[in-house]
């Protein structure tokens with residue numbers, strides 16, 4: 097009996113080893129932990145209790161092209177300590193310390209903790225497993241979907257890498273590090289339109305906004321004056337309109353709401369305008385506009401980047417719109433009426449319609465009122 101079990105185990109073990117060896121060369125990264133032994137199958141997944149389909153399929157060739165391709169699976173999924181593994185609760189947190197990759201600058205284990213520390217102080221902070229209205233806020237993976245390496249950096253220019261190889265000898269090393277830095281030096285990042293779309297996915301979602309305003313009120317908190325219409329009003333602004341047409345220089349959400357002098361940390365530390373640290377607080381707003389509008393003064397900075405036309409938000413613009421609306425309609429109607437009077441009068445005068453050579457006054461007037469000599 098016991099012998100039989102052992103035999104089975106040995107066969108199973110051999111199978112696993114064989115599978116591991118067979119599967120190894122196909123991946124663009126090392127699968128030391130054998131996770132893909134199971135997770136490379138497309139059908140792998142399940143339907144959760146609430147009926148949503150979850151796929152547990154990891155496409156090796158795709159993962160191998162992402163920014164995280166050098167991180168072992170258990171570097172992030174560090175709660176998996178044994179195989180087959182137990183059900184997952186919290187899942188991956190983005191401030192997890194990586195035990196297999198060191199930060200070459202500090203010599204310490206790498207982690208996103210410095211970014212997380214900023215995020216913790218921001219308006220957007222929520223724990224990974226959020227409850228109640230905290231769920232409306234973005235966690236790291238809401239904004240970052242483990243993107244595939246930017247296509248612009250797939251080829252490292254030979255005339256540069258040739259020079260590095262002189263000392264470093266290893267072509268792979270040189271290409272990897274060239275790509276790592278060149279992407280940041282070239283400042284490859286989201287376009288203005290991408291940023292507006294990202295922020296608007298929540299700040300333009302009426303149901304989310306209402307639900308969240310209610311929850312904040314229940315906690316006795318006031319959100320910004322423009323909170324309810326931030327995305328919608330931006331679209332109506334000059335910046336929003338030209339950005340919508342694809343113009344790249346006009347201010348997007350983060351040009352104003354993130355501190356340009358430390359942009360990459362600051363996008364993770366967004367604060368409301370009532371916080372003096374915000375680049376659009378009363379004290380900092382002029383400088384923020386001045387970054388692009390060199391000659392801006394206090395009056396210019398007071399122009400509303402979130403123009404709303406509601407009666408309470410902006411009574412001047414509300415009544416101006418109303419009056420101009422009426423004036424426009426009246427002028428339009430008066431023009432039509434004038435044309436109608438003119439036509440009726442001319443018909444009565446015997447004017448006929450003619451396609452060629454115009455349509456008026458080509459017959460003598462029935463009433464002897466010929467104006468053409």
Ligand code: HEC
Nearest residue numbers: 129130131133134135142152169170173176179180183184
């Ligand atoms: C023996 C096969 C097998 C191996 C090897 C394996 N897994 Fe899984 N994994 C599964 C199965 C089966 C499920 C689905 C479990 C379920 O439905 O509760 C799963 C689910 C998961 C989930 C999703 C769990 C959830 O509920 O959200 C993650 C994440 C995961 N595996 C990561 C890994 C990682 C990382 C490794 C390598 C260290 C690994 N797996 C190795 C079989 C395996």
Ligand code: HEC
Nearest residue numbers: 131132135150151152153154164167168169172186187188
């Ligand atoms: C940079 C960190 C990171 C690495 C490296 C990584 N994952 Fe994940 N993985 C995540 C995150 C984040 C999720 C989303 C679910 C969550 O938040 O826990 C996820 C989801 C999954 C899921 C689906 C689980 C679900 O709940 O839908 C599976 C399966 C999985 N990973 C397997 C793997 C395997 C296999 C590898 C190695 C080839 C790997 N992961 C490498 C971060 C990572």
Ligand code: HEC
Nearest residue numbers: 190208211212215234235236239240280285286360363364
């Ligand atoms: C509201 C959206 C949002 C959230 C939430 C968010 N980020 Fe970011 N992150 C950005 C933007 C925008 C950038 C700037 C780069 C760009 O535009 O692509 C950025 C840049 C980064 C970068 C620099 C990437 C590079 O190549 O230079 C890292 C790393 C990063 N974020 C990690 C995190 C981590 C970790 C968290 C969670 C603590 C997080 N982010 C939460 C939007 C977000």
Ligand code: HEC
Nearest residue numbers: 200201256257259260261262263264269270271273274275
């Ligand atoms: C003249 C020789 C020389 C040239 C050319 C050169 N390097 Fe280096 N590089 C070095 C030396 C020596 C070190 C390590 C010592 C130090 O300065 O700290 C180094 C360190 C590095 C490191 C840090 C490695 C680590 O793990 O700490 C990287 C990355 C790097 N070089 C990339 C490049 C790239 C990319 C190029 C081409 C654009 C390049 N190097 C050109 C000599 C050179």
Ligand code: HEC
Nearest residue numbers: 219232233234294295298308319320323349353366367368
């Ligand atoms: C996943 C949804 C989501 C995304 C994406 C998102 N936000 Fe938010 N944001 C919120 C929620 C919810 C709050 C309210 C937080 C609170 O309760 O204090 C908020 C708060 C804010 C505040 C402070 C509002 C106040 O009055 O206190 C600003 C400013 C802000 N977000 C700007 C942005 C910008 C800029 C972006 C795009 C980079 C963005 N948000 C992306 C959900 C989101």
Ligand code: HEC
Nearest residue numbers: 295299320321322323326330347348349352368369376401
């Ligand atoms: C030209 C600069 C500028 C741009 C671009 C901009 N904002 Fe604002 N935003 C402001 C200013 C200034 C305020 C404060 C307005 C007030 O209350 O008078 C504000 C207020 C807000 C508020 C209310 C909370 C607060 O801080 O008072 C949110 C939320 C917000 N903006 C989100 C966005 C989003 C999302 C975008 C992009 C779709 C965006 N903003 C684009 C300057 C800007």
Ligand code: HEC
Nearest residue numbers: 334345346347351352384385387388389396397398399401
């Ligand atoms: C990232 C750069 C940037 C920032 C920051 C910025 N703007 Fe602009 N803005 C532009 C560009 C580009 C235009 C297009 C027309 C132009 O060049 O004047 C524009 C146009 C405008 C216009 C339309 C009419 C005009 O004067 O040309 C107004 C009003 C305006 N911005 C107000 C502001 C205010 C107020 C702030 C500060 C809260 C601000 N902007 C911050 C880039 C910016």
